[in-house]
Amino acid sequence: MQEPVTVDRETANRELLDFVFAWPKWFFATTGLLGAVITLGLIIFLLLMIFGLQLFGYAHPVYWGFPVVNFVFWIGVSHAGIMVSAILRLAQAEWRRPVTRAAEVLTIFSLMTAMTFPIIHSGRPWRTLYWEFPYDWMRGIWPNPRSPLVWDPAAIFTYLTSTVMFVYIALLPDLALARDRVKNPIGKAVYGVLSLGFRGTTRQWRIQAIAGILLSALILPIFVSVHSIVSWDFAVTIIPGWHNTVFAPYFVIGAVHSGVSAVVTVMIVMRYAFGLKNFITKDHIDSLARLLIIVATVWLFFFMLDFMFGLYGTEPAEVDTWQRRLMEPPWTAIAIIFIITGYIIPVGLWLFRRVRRNFFLMFVTTVLVNIGMWLERYMIVIPGLERKSNLTFQYGDYLPSAAEFGIIAAQLALVIAGFLVFSKLLPIMPAADIKEGQILRDEIKVGRARVPATMREA
Amino acid sequence: MASATDTAELPVVAAAATLPTDDPHPETDGHRWGMVIDADKCTGCQACVVACQSENNLALNEENRVIERRAKTWIRIERYWEGEWPNAKARFLPVLCQHCGNAPCETVCPVWATYHNPDGLNVQVYNRCIGTRFCANACPYSVRYFNFWEPEWPSPMDRQLNPDVTVRTKGIVEKCTFCIHRINRTKRQADRDGRPVADGEVEPACVQACPTTALVFGDLNDSDSKVSELSHSKRAYSLLDSLGTAPAITYLKKVDPSHVGEEEAGH
Numbered sequence: 001m002q003e004p005v006t007v008d009r010e011t012a013n014r015e016l017l018d019f020v021f022a023w024p025k026w027f028f029a030t031t032g033l034l035g036a037v038i039t040l041g042l043i044i045f046l047l048l049m050i051f052g053l054q055l056f057g058y059a060h061p062v063y064w065g066f067p068v069v070n071f072v073f074w075i076g077v078s079h080a081g082i083m084v085s086a087i088l089r090l091a092q093a094e095w096r097r098p099v100t101r102a103a104e105v106l107t108i109f110s111l112m113t114a115m116t117f118p119i120i121h122s123g124r125p126w127r128t129l130y131w132e133f134p135y136d137w138m139r140g141i142w143p144n145p146r147s148p149l150v151w152d153p154a155a156i157f158t159y160l161t162s163t164v165m166f167v168y169i170a171l172l173p174d175l176a177l178a179r180d181r182v183k184n185p186i187g188k189a190v191y192g193v194l195s196l197g198f199r200g201t202t203r204q205w206r207i208q209a210i211a212g213i214l215l216s217a218l219i220l221p222i223f224v225s226v227h228s229i230v231s232w233d234f235a236v237t238i239i240p241g242w243h244n245t246v247f248a249p250y251f252v253i254g255a256v257h258s259g260v261s262a263v264v265t266v267m268i269v270m271r272y273a274f275g276l277k278n279f280i281t282k283d284h285i286d287s288l289a290r291l292l293i294i295v296a297t298v299w300l301f302f303f304m305l306d307f308m309f310g311l312y313g314t315e316p317a318e319v320d321t322w323q324r325r326l327m328e329p330p331w332t333a334i335a336i337i338f339i340i341t342g343y344i345i346p347v348g349l350w351l352f353r354r355v356r357r358n359f360f361l362m363f364v365t366t367v368l369v370n371i372g373m374w375l376e377r378y379m380i381v382i383p384g385l386e387r388k389s390n391l392t393f394q395y396g397d398y399l400p401s402a403a404e405f406g407i408i409a410a411q412l413a414l415v416i417a418g419f420l421v422f423s424k425l426l427p428i429m430p431a432a433d434i435k436e437g438q439i440l441r442d443e444i445k446v447g448r449a450r451v452p453a454t455m456r457e458a
Numbered sequence: 459m460a461s462a463t464d465t466a467e468l469p470v471v472a473a474a475a476t477l478p479t480d481d482p483h484p485e486t487d488g489h490r491w492g493m494v495i496d497a498d499k500c501t502g503c504q505a506c507v508v509a510c511q512s513e514n515n516l517a518l519n520e521e522n523r524v525i526e527r528r529a530k531t532w533i534r535i536e537r538y539w540e541g542e543w544p545n546a547k548a549r550f551l552p553v554l555c556q557h558c559g560n561a562p563c564e565t566v567c568p569v570w571a572t573y574h575n576p577d578g579l580n581v582q583v584y585n586r587c588i589g590t591r592f593c594a595n596a597c598p599y600s601v602r603y604f605n606f607w608e609p610e611w612p613s614p615m616d617r618q619l620n621p622d623v624t625v626r627t628k629g630i631v632e633k634c635t636f637c638i639h640r641i642n643r644t645k646r647q648a649d650r651d652g653r654p655v656a657d658g659e660v661e662p663a664c665v666q667a668c669p670t671t672a673l674v675f676g677d678l679n680d681s682d683s684k685v686s687e688l689s690h691s692k693r694a695y696s697l698l699d700s701l702g703t704a705p706a707i708t709y710l711k712k713v714d715p716s717h718v719g720e721e722e723a724g725h
Contacts, residue, residue: 124587149566237562
């Protein structure tokens, strides 16, 4: 069904490393613009340090807002990395090859961005790191292991570490390739050190392959744990709308939904920006879209479970929260937009092969998914806080402030800029992996029959 | 009836079976401070609110801070209507930190800035607080307040600050302490005199200020104390009892037979 990439190895090497060695003008323009937005975010952060959280829209009793929504959102996006590279690798899905590194790099930068949110939104950011980590052995002062906010850094740092290792191991052959091809002596030295003396001997390849497979398997528990733990930030409390046992799998599948969609968006942008028409083909986007149909439908099922369990418990506060989410303005509008953009439009369109193989439509629908998923997180976090209990005197609405929008723009810019700079300095396309995929498809003639030239070991 | 306050009188057999609302923190100091609030006596005069503001160095709640819903009132009076017009009655409910036995705020704090002390109080360590505000979110009573500003008092009000109470910086969460400085002062004095703390000897500022004695404070572990006695009243209930937070505060209210079943969710 899938037409193989028909590029000879020399062209593949050249085209895949093209962007690393070239300096197109738009790169400077884009990074400059992103840098300006990030600077704006830094200024807001500085103002926050000086003036405190009065700049944000928090007010009694809603003490979490956009930053937490975004934290959940970016952690969700980061789930694409494991889904695409580990799970699809173990499932031996061949079409994953060009997608893997982009997904992992997106994971790294969205995780790093997500990690800034808890620091930005805490009342005393300069103390957060100081207290959150149990470094102070002498005084016997420890973090509270019962708090999900202590589980969070543990899960996220584990995820970040393993993803960085995963990316680095897969990167070694490509770094060696870059080392061999770069003209610039400084680049040669840097790539030389980074490639750890990778020369492509059989032993090195074997170790590299085993490490990759082992890491894929070891990383799987993290796939389940990270967003489960993020969901427990909410689920372990007794806030209506948060206090729900289905949250962990619901969040995980939602994360895969938004993460894989983000990968599709990024792949399509890369295809045009980096000139990768030979490597990111309609087949890849088609396969991802078919994966997304299943993921999105499972996610919708969990959303309905969340709703069903909310009503089934017949707990007044919980039922009220659902009524508010679905029936009361402005939440009705948000709920409608989220379900339409998060599920109905994208999945409805992805059912058609023509849409799945249309880059523009896929770009639009996957961006829509992430808008919907962001709104979904907003709908999860805020309404329960606004109507926490039957003490009606403590009802209050949340209105985000300009500073929060600025921070969010800066964080989006941070993820894009991180991705862009990575792809400028290091090969974003897994050249070795793509070539391996081609070799696996090579065929030789034995008599009249055409048989695969290589055999996959077990 | 609030089962948390029953435990002192439960027979041994019943005590062995742990009720979900039992106080999970066995106290080591012999005290378990609690309060009884008689909603039938409360006139909504706000004297407790004013007393608390000045006792605990709370900054002035100026008009726009109230409008922004960023005002801090460690104790507040909530006004509810009972019945339908023209037979409507205003009901006043003083709400302060319930010092829950199963406090939802304590488990979520990542840095132990809030914990249960041996006296059965839910205490806040300002210096450890990093301002995640998770506790303020987790509290179903919404009695935890966040400091959006450095507190300021116009002159000469800055001269009346209580030296026994910390002035809290911006960026942290604070709440009712049951006037822990008064409790500790009384306990120290009793220690020096070599006698136990007498019932009624400790009075938080709100209790002291209440003109109708709607608020009563005391040791729930002392079965002879007034607060223990009142908490076993037939009118007793806990706020949001269904959540199982085991509050140390018992509310008293006569249930009007004509309104029974009208508002199940009210408490």
